[in-house]
Amino acid sequence: MSNDTLQIRRIGIDTYHENVAYLNRECAIYRAEGFQALSKIKVCANGAKVLAVLNVVDDSSIVLPGELGLSEQAFNQLNIAEKALVTVEHAEAPESMDAVRRKINGERLSQEDFDSITKDIVDTRYSKMEMAAFLVATGQNNLDRDELLYLTRAMLESGERMNWHEALVADKHCIGGIPGNRTSMLVVPIVAAHGMLIPKTSSRAITSPAGTADTMEVLAEVNLQPEHLHDIVRQYRGCLAWGGTAKLAPVDDLLISVERPLGIDSQGQMVASILSKKLAAGSSHLLIDIPVGPTAKVRYMRQALALRKLFEFVGDRLNLHLEVMITDGRQPIGLGIGPVLEARDIMKVLENNPDAPFDLRQKSLQLAGRIIEFDPDVRGGQGYAIARDILDSGRAMAKMNDLIQAQGAKPIDLTPGTLCHEVLSEQDGVVTHIDNFQMAKIARIAGAPMDKKAGVDLLKKLGDKVHEGEPIYRIHAEFPADFKFAQKLAVGDSGYTIGNEEHILKPLVPFY
Amino acid sequence: MSNDTLQIRRIGIDTYHENVAYLNRECAIYRAEGFQALSKIKVCANGAKVLAVLNVVDDSSIVLPGELGLSEQAFNQLNIAEKALVTVEHAEAPESMDAVRRKINGERLSQEDFDSITKDIVDTRYSKMEMAAFLVATGQNNLDRDELLYLTRAMLESGERMNWHEALVADKHCIGGIPGNRTSMLVVPIVAAHGMLIPKTSSRAITSPAGTADTMEVLAEVNLQPEHLHDIVRQYRGCLAWGGTAKLAPVDDLLISVERPLGIDSQGQMVASILSKKLAAGSSHLLIDIPVGPTAKVRYMRQALALRKLFEFVGDRLNLHLEVMITDGRQPIGLGIGPVLEARDIMKVLENNPDAPFDLRQKSLQLAGRIIEFDPDVRGGQGYAIARDILDSGRAMAKMNDLIQAQGAKPIDLTPGTLCHEVLSEQDGVVTHIDNFQMAKIARIAGAPMDKKAGVDLLKKLGDKVHEGEPIYRIHAEFPADFKFAQKLAVGDSGYTIGNEEHILKPLVPFY
Secondary structure, three states, rough: OOOOOEEEOOOOOEOOOOEEEEEEOOOOOOOOOHHHHHEEEEEEOOOEEEEEEEEEEEEOOOOOEEEEEEEEHHHHHHOOOOOOOEEEEEEEOOOOOHHHHHHHOOOOHHHHHHHHHHHHHHOOOOOOOHHHHHHHOOOOOOOOOHHHHHHHHHOOOOEEEEOOOOOOEEEEEEEEOOOOOOOHHHHHOOOOOHHOOEEEEOOOOOOOOOHHHHHHHEEEOOOOOOOHHHHHHHHHHHEEEHHHHHHHHHHHHHHHHHHHHHHOHHHHHHHHHHHHHHHHHHOOOEEEEEEEOOOOOOOOOHHHHHHHHHHHHHHHHOOOEEEEEEEOOOOEEEEEEEEEHHHHHHHHHHHHOOOOOHHHHHHHHHHHHHHHHOOOOOOOOOOHHHHHHHHHHHHHHHHHHHHHHHOOEEEOOOOOOOOOEOOOOOOOOEEEEHHHHHHHHHHHOOOOOOOOOEEEEEEEOOOOOOOOOOEEEEEEEEHHHHHHHHHHHHOOOOEEEEEEEHHHOOOEEEOO | OOOOOOOEEEEOOOOOOOOOEEEEEEOOOOOHHHHHHHHHEEEEEEEEEEEEEEEEEEEOOOOOOOEEEHHHHHHHHHOOOOOEEEEEEEOOOOOOOOHHHHOOOOOOOOOOHHHHHHHHHOOOOOOOHHHHHHHHOOOOHHHHHHHHHHHHHHHHHOOOOOOOOOEEEEEEOOOOOOOOOOOOOHHHHHHHHHOOEEEEEOOOOOOOOOHHHHHHHOEOOOOOOOHHHHHHHHOOEEEEHHHHOOOOOHHHHHHHHHHHHHHOOOOOHHHHHHHHHHHOOOEEEEEEEEEOOOOEEEEHHHHHHHHHHHHHHHHHOOEEEEEEEEEEEOOOOOOEEEEEHHHHHHHHHHOOOOOOOHHHHHHHHHHHHHHHOOOOOOOOOOOHHHHHHHHOHHHHHHHHHHHHHHHHEEEOOOOOEEEEEEEEEOOOEEEEOOHHHHHHHHHOOOOOOOOOOOOOEEEOOOOOOOOOOOEEEEEEOOOOHHHHHHHHHHHHOOEEEOOOOHOOOOOOOOOO
């Protein structure tokens, strides 16, 4: 044992998206406090290295003076055996922080600047603070269109890229913010049944109550190895899988882990994030869904149009056939919010059940129709009718069953959480507003998406008549603490406004 | 034990300026993963509460499923006994983040906005990411002069405020960046010997190799209780203490803990930081030292002038008599860099030792002279001569000895670290440049200021002749790993440039 090495010890602490190293304060080799002032260290072992934030430990049962502890994330990244010997160095701030500081000073950055920033982020050289600085410096109107193109390209090239070896690879993406908006799980089977390739890899929810991957996971495995995913797509023309295993635009995941808790959601970052992920997934044709409404991410039509131009500018330059649909974002789509409740709605639509939520069916058909029109053999304006025929004939259901079987079917259990609280109307009238943000929050606090059966089940939607004391929605949960938190939230603000007919929120977009 | 409480456990991990809570993944009451997506929790116990970042623990020897672990910082803040029962809630993002997001969008903030932001920061509602977002959003030219005034006032009012019950309370402050620039330890005894009140509370070094508190600590105790500090000041007219116990403008310390590692050092933040601290310390008259030079914080005269105006604008509106001195920042002041080496230089000046560094003596006399001229009984232009008389007569030394005895004398040991490496000139010539930043870095990596005896001892300064192979400075360290890192750094870049007479860097400021 050389006189400046420490033994690696895995510390069973999950530090989420940040690497942490634990050094005993009495360590004779490295002066923990001297290092701590710098806060970031580089751990080196046989060529492998990892950067980590330093925590100083005063308890030798956690880490001994001759050891260096690594959090689960850092240990997995370094990928060496426990007790292996490592050395420790001061980690300097990443060089590309110079470019971030130039951006803070108002300079315009080049493609090379964005390349070096994304490379340093992927190599986990950036702390969360540094990522926050980058996000704020490039947020809002601080990126011009060309810089946005550079950023998107840099993010795209930060990871691997799928190649489906076909000329037309379709995909769709919603910018988010509308609870229950699980149209992908209807669009994919319809479009794949038409014969078009639609290999959809989705994210899990981050601050929303469910992502497509969370909801699909109620019905089937979504955590597929790349080779398995390719087989399924080749055989069935589509899939509904989690995108996390594929290392597509990995810098995006790291930025999101900082952006979401900060609540800074700039249009530029959103465009770069979506387009880099879709291009990395091998898409050639992409339909973007931008819902507009007072509690949607985009509140005004002029913002939706500006965002559309940004998508088009970057998409065109990266050789992506891109179309944008501006949709009605006044209220949640469907009735269920949360994985199991949303899966229930989707299955009803696929089964052509008369109780199926009409808005979810209609929106999915509109989107699927537009994608089907990417097919050069389809006449403009015929997509919707084709999509409807596929759904009504049961071919979409059959395709969905194929995908479920291929990905690995789960035992079907669509009953929501047993802890159930009904929220009642405090007056007679009609539903004039539903707050998307508050409904998402209640479902999330109730436990969604981690608890698949948790969430909110809407009993009334915009324009529906209600009487005083009549239930307007149900909160479902599985754990008492979550159940209590969610009820408390709904007492503070139910998310619903009951009023007169003439105050019903009008749609900004004529949709169906 | 109620069914939603956990037992508190102190975890011996020092997480520096961030509270961390540790929750076992198998905790039956709270769903660790659901909480983790939100990343911040509120821990409540009998009215006391603390906010903390959540880490999920997979090792029950660190924390059991029925326990909640708290890092040392969080445990001390909550201030309850181990095993006490607590409940856990979701911590929402602080409300004032709305104002930060408005600032990111380019809005101008009000006094009320800055008040609520600083209050949330002091209450530790902000994560480091959120503080980084605030710092970038208000960095560089993003604050106008009025906003800077609001921020300074909000920071001042975030903490306690000293009152010395005298009309003239003097202080001085250097904006930093020049190694060895420990003039306060000469200015305070000189000014106090003149009879003017100068209760100097200083910071410890954060990224520099020594702060005044670190260097004074070589000679005397600096960690004084407020009552003791007041007694000393009343009796001796001055002190040289650490300001950390006094809770002055606490938001400043929290912001610095994020700003420094990010390397974002905006003029606005600097002005707000310095003036809020000085006003909180009860100063009525303040002299600001702005060194200018190519490796100083301020590189150009025009920047120094702009910064002077900012200090004057805010100082005047907060009823502070403020003067600015722009000084020569081309190279380190004195010879020693690091607490013991700097203390040695200072004692030589006080003792009127002929070997005392001339630049340190002259600069201190200039600064002390300007402060002495705050005294209405002193004729303009006479301050320097008064200061020089006080120093030459030994009255400054006597005053320093009084302060050392009053604060608590330490056994005097001014020998530097025993590990010593001489850096040699690679050619004949004269010293044309010395890089302040690199010299500070070498001293810091050698162990300063934690290891009092570590640092750099300059043997040559600007304009000095050197021969090939002649030593230009010595690196001192106490620990082999630090010693090795510092040598490696000096091999990469010694910080010195040797060249011809005509290339000696000219002063931007005529100084003495």
